[in-house]
Amino acid sequence: MSFLEIEHLEKSFGSVRVVKDFNLPIEKGEFVSLLGPSGCGKTTVLRMVAGFETPSTGSIRIDGRDVVSLRPNQRNIGMVFQSYALFPNLTVAQNVAFGLKVKGVKVADRTARVAEMLRLIGLEGYDDRYPFQLSGGQQQRVALARALAVQPQVLLLDEPLSALDAKIRVSLREEIRDIQRRLAITTIFVTHDQEEALSISDRVVVMNGGVAEQVGQPFEIYNRPSTRFVAEFVGTLNLIEARVLDRDSGRIGIGSREASLGRPLTSDRLTLGIRPEALTLGRAADRDMVLEGRIDDVHFLGSVIRIQATVAGERVMLDTFNRPGTPPPAPGQAAEFSVHPEDLLVLEGERSP
Template sequence: MSFLVLDHLKKSFGQTQVVKDFNMSIEKGEFISFLGPSGCGKTTVLRMIAGFESPSDGTITINGKNQNGLKTNQRNIGMVFQAYALFPNMTVFDNVAFGLKVAGMQKSEIETRVKEMLKLIHLEHLADRYPYQMSGGQQQRVALARALAPKPQVLLLDEPLSALDAKIRVSLREEIRQIQRQLGITTVFVTHDQEEALSISDRIVVMNAGRADQIGTPSDIYNRPATRFVASFVGTLNMIEATVADPAANTVHIGENLVTLRESIGALKAGDKLSIALRPEAGSLSESAKGDTSLTGTVASSHFLGSVVRTRIDVGGTLISFDMFNSPDKALPQPGETVTLRFAASDLLLVKE
């Protein structure tokens, strides 16, 4: 039986429906990320789990117990916000201890638990400091310790890293994941940053206009996007418009190139248009590159990005980007040069609307 179940969740504000029939089952100890652009409904789902918002329809069940009629403080949920939300007049120790004091825990037990939490986030030496005396990353770690101190059954993280600079974000997200694994706590993480979601999640929910467009592992989401939105939102992707050549042979025209697809074209007829996706890292210009498919075109531009060189080629009026690792002894492809991009037919993905 799943630990956290969201069953036909809906939420409307007036005439606007922001969450539309959302369904998901989350196992105990899973790390789930809700990924999507602003306004897609991901934070609203999180707030319904927390009890800050009531569903317009549907149920939320945690460990077999319906949560709909429970207040936030009755759900045994820990929450970390984007803006830290620490008490400025309290020390680090008192901030972490706050929930334990409200719960009526004995003073000796509180001290032991707070020390455990500060050791977990490696800030034992800052127990007597106030929030204004700490960096943003340190404050967010304190907020995490405060959320975990009462031993919640579910941890909710609402874009906790977005206010931090890039280097701190990377180190802190890895630390959050390590702590989550160590404690085995069921966690739901909201973010609009695809790299964050891909790097730390067991599964990702890609949300679009109040719905879950796709739920899957990071590998599934990246390599096998189910919809055009997922394909375009997660990672850099070439969207190629092709024309069906022979449905029986599963072939299409891309510019002047005839390409055989691995995926079935289905009920499409010769001359029909379809969308195909290709990741930039899939191709190679090397004549010795492995691959059963190729596209020939003209180099439109080439950009040196440090470890990667990103080149765009014009294939029958369609610009296709591809990436290759920088090599000091190789010259960059030059605009106007005719090149052949080689890749495997399985790298081409049919994209549904």
């Protein structure tokens, strides 16, 4: 039995089903991210786990106990919101101690716990400051400390970094992951940022239209997407239309070139998904599928050169490392591009609009 079990969870607002038969077992100490576009249902799932929304059907069990009928303050859950939600009239220490005070923890124990939390988030000496005297990143650290102070069984993070600038986001997400590992606390992290989800999660749940399209480790989600939506939503993906010449052998045509995918196909047309790093400019010994194209644009980014090209009538992108002795290709010139058939994602059916 998993530490946190979400089974057959559904939520409807009127006639609109926003979460549909959602199932997710989470192990103790695991860090799981719910990833998806706006309106996919990820925050609604989080709010049902927290107790802020009541499921239409389904169960939520924490350490074997069904919590659906319990109020939020009875679930032993810590939550960090996107907007920090700090009390502006309370100091940092008072904000962190708030949940402890509500629980009736003695003053001496509260003071010791607050000091411990401020050390954990690197804000020692900030006890008497007010939220308006802190930066956005510092405020979010205080919100995290407040959630952790009560020693929750589960930590819920609702897009906690979206209001911060890019540099602060990267550093704070690493701090959150480090703290989560040190405390070994079971955590659900909601985000629409793919890089965040892939970089810090044990597992990622990709949601679309209220459904969990795929659940897996970041490596698996990125390299072996199970649905077309996951393939197109996660990471950068080049899409090239191909003709199926022989279904049984997987023989296809791309522009004027033919190649074999080495596996049976079920339709007469398909779209190939190619990650930018799977494409190589020129012929490569370890990549035996060669495509013809044209260089459209070249962007020098220092250590990386980003190339935009046209292959089989489709715009594609690839990145290559800068080599001081090798100048980048010139826009407008014809070129060949190599790819290994195993690196192609076969997306059968209609292309997404």
